[in-house]
Amino acid sequence: MRLDLADLQLFLCIADAGSITAGAQRANLALASASERLRKMERAVGVALLERRARGVTTTEAGEALAHHARLILRQQDTLKGELLDYAAGARGTLHLYANTAALTVFLPNLLAPWLAERPRLRIELKERTSVDIVRNVASGLAEAGIVSSAVSAEGLHLQPVASDHLVLVAAPHHPLADRRSLAFAEVLGEAFVGLAQGSALQDHINEHARVAGRPLDVRIRMNSFEALCQMVAHGIGLGILPLGIARLHRRRHGLRVIALSDAWARRELCLCFRDWSELSMPMRSLLGHLGGHPGPAEAGWPAGR
Template sequence: MDRLINPARIDFVTLRLFCAVAESGSITKGAQACNLALSAASRRLADFESASGTRLLERSAQGVSLTPAGHVAMQHALRLFQGFEQLSSELGDYSRGVRGHVRLWANMSSLTEYLPERLAAFLEAQPDIRVEVEEQLSGETARALVDGLADIGIFADNTPTHGLDVERFQEDRLAVLCSRKHPLARRRKVTYAECLDHEFVGLNRGSSLLELTSRAAQLAGKAMQLRVQVRSFDAMCRMIEANLGIGVLPVGVLRTPVPKSLAVIDLDEPWAHRHLLLGMAAGRDPSPAALLLRDHLLASARVNPA
């Protein structure tokens, strides 16, 4: 039978100490950061390892480091602290008269293109609800919904949705962007296979858009030549404007009017018309505030389709 940790043997002081020791690489420094005597800190760490049934820290003359089990413990400790801070924040909201708190995670495309005006309208109509917005990659957003870290998520339709209830939110049309100096600039329409003969500017690893374009390159039997990778659509546009490569990105994120130094080319591929999904955790009762925001976003999407 697997050994289970008794929660009564672990408290937040011990978890905070464990994190401080792991971050500093020193039991002495960790004890000082938590205002504990060294002997008391050592005893707490020993009790924590005893309760865990495994060694969490490797001790040496150079200091301490995490074992593989220690890394797992660290991840869960940080998640507990995050949840505790969230609890304190939300209870504080209620004490100040706020009657609802919604955690909305969304990918860059939806935050840039669709959410600002719709969130503004919602908050104007519901001033007693606080919406905490966080930009995350589509995959991270889906996992956060399952783990209970987010109430509502908006992500690309090529994201795994196991454990989620999802509805279509908006259509997201992709196009090719290049400098006016680029050989493709005179084209009105281009296939992705033709694009793969050129170097690309793309988003960082883990983005749903990079995953989509990389998979399409594999299906076309060609390699995607990534010359530059950046963290935002704005940075992509600047790099493309400097003729460092071409890029595939949602039409709606482009500045209007598009600068004369850039050319927007139709991408002649079925997958260039993707959908953004709105998701919530399946089998979990959402708060009234989360339901209000979900209904508002879906209603606004029906009134203002892409």
């Protein structure tokens, strides 16, 4: 027995109308075509589904059973269509978004909340990685997109700035430089520092600029998190260099002074990172668009990397 969805829809149209003629009209079929399909259905199931009368038709007991299950099947089909449309529109499913610590801590929470609240069937799995790792994963196709620092090299990828991510100095209130509003990096190279752990992309970035300036940082201790770094700085162990957003989060808790770095390299941005807008899934396009991303001018010729 083979009954397709069109057969079930036609049968329900006829059963609900109480007439083969009226049912055929509801199903947008010619009467002869509807009658032939109905005969094939009855041959396929081996039993009469309708009782023909002078003024129309009524369902037999077998026809009632078919109508019941046909409604269930068609209702399930509508549910399936709706769910698939949700997936296509980005309203259902699971998105994997990679972000560096600054983006995850400062940039994303306020922006993600309203977007996700409008999509109750969608899940987002945030993955915290360094900007270097994110670029590597996006370039290799292991990740659709991520949020990285503009300081990272991203050859062949698109970087779209969406927020400032300036680096600043943090100092204990009693530090001799605590009252300065702005300093050049060269002015503090003789000071003791609290650094981030080996392998930190941010720390590597800072170390490289110290090397270019001709004097390596005097790092007294390396910490695995911004929170731990701020605790050390608050106790006068040394200066620290952090993204401004993170420094603001910890300033009151630890009584830190925040001092601007005047160097051009310290004026970084947070950027959306992806290979090709047209290759992104619809949900990811929706999310990146909400975060400030866009396809770029025709997506062709739009600058890759920075």
